[in-house]
Amino acid sequence: MTMVLFRRVPVSSPIHNLWAGTKMISAFLISFLLMFLPTWPVLGVMIVFLVLIGVLARLPLGTLPRLPWWFWALLLLGGAINVPVGTQAVVRYAQTVVFALIMVAASFVVAWTTPMSDIAPALAKLAAPLRKLRVPVDEWAVVVALTLRGLPLLMDEIRVLRAARKLRPKDNPLYLATENPLIDILTAAMAVSTRRAGELGEAITARGGTGELAAYPSSPGRSDAIALVIVVAVCAGAFALGMSLL
Structure with missing residues (x-):
């Protein structure tokens, strides 16, 4: 597809x-x-x-x-x-x-x-009136921005995992032990996503926060x-x- x-x-x-x-x-x-x-x-x-x-x-x-x-x-x-x-x-x-x-x-x-980089700033501007109700609009916008940025990476990672699984020898006992390719790929994708999320959180913390959503909103x-x-x-x-x- x-x-x-x-x-x-x-x-x-x-x-x-x-x-x-x-x-x-x-x-x-x-x-x-x-x-x-x-x-x-x-x-x-x-x-x-x-x-x-x-x-x-x-x-x-x-x-x-x-x-x-x-x-x-x-x-x-x-x-x-x-x-x-x-x-x-x-x-x-x-x-x-x-x-x-x-x-x-x-x-x-x-x-x-x-551009996916424009979605989060636009969402923050549309939800700006909710700030008066102490709604964490900026935090929600950051989550949306990080999610949109991470989805293409996750899809590319799944493609790599699928290709790597096809290259495994079929007579390998490890291959025979995992008969469901969907479960294998999803499990590996979740492990990779968790690791990358932790690394991203540490990088954001080291830089002092998320900063501005867009340089030129x-x-x-x-x-x-x-x-x-x-x-x-x-x-x-x-x-x-x-x-x-x-």
Whole structure:
């Protein structure tokens, strides 16, 4: 399975130039709408809207994930399980699957058009009013920043562990003792992640703390206001369409 995750696609587009917080707010508005009105008209409008966003962002077709056959087989199996319950259950199941795929696609669009280093500062700025309630906004933002930074490293580590396991001789008693490759790789990945987390914590402590989240934090501009107005208008139109067809 080949896919681009947690990496910005290096192209220039109006979507890439938007502030990270604008994209996060847009994804939240879409999820909020679909959570309360996941009807087929609303789902269709959101699919078309995300396709247009992808075209405007100039995302190449090679960016799309190539999901394995067993993923689609599991989806069909879930639908088959709901068939004896009734047609309404199958429809609800299909709506839930489409809703989940739309949210995953929206998250991928944010990841493909935004540097991961901009997510945490934008999150801290959006949650700034919570500081008055003594909410540890900065600490949460640091955790998000470290998590986003560590996920690509963890994925690369898992690829290395998979390759190393394939190179082990199959007649080795150690190989025969661990018949489940998934458990082996996950166990090794957890051990490596724990070690790296400890080393990272010691390095942060030695430097006197996390410091600033970004050297040059970005802020929303006029284009971000226009983008939010468009997103709100699309969500409002989809809501009106969905309510009129109920």
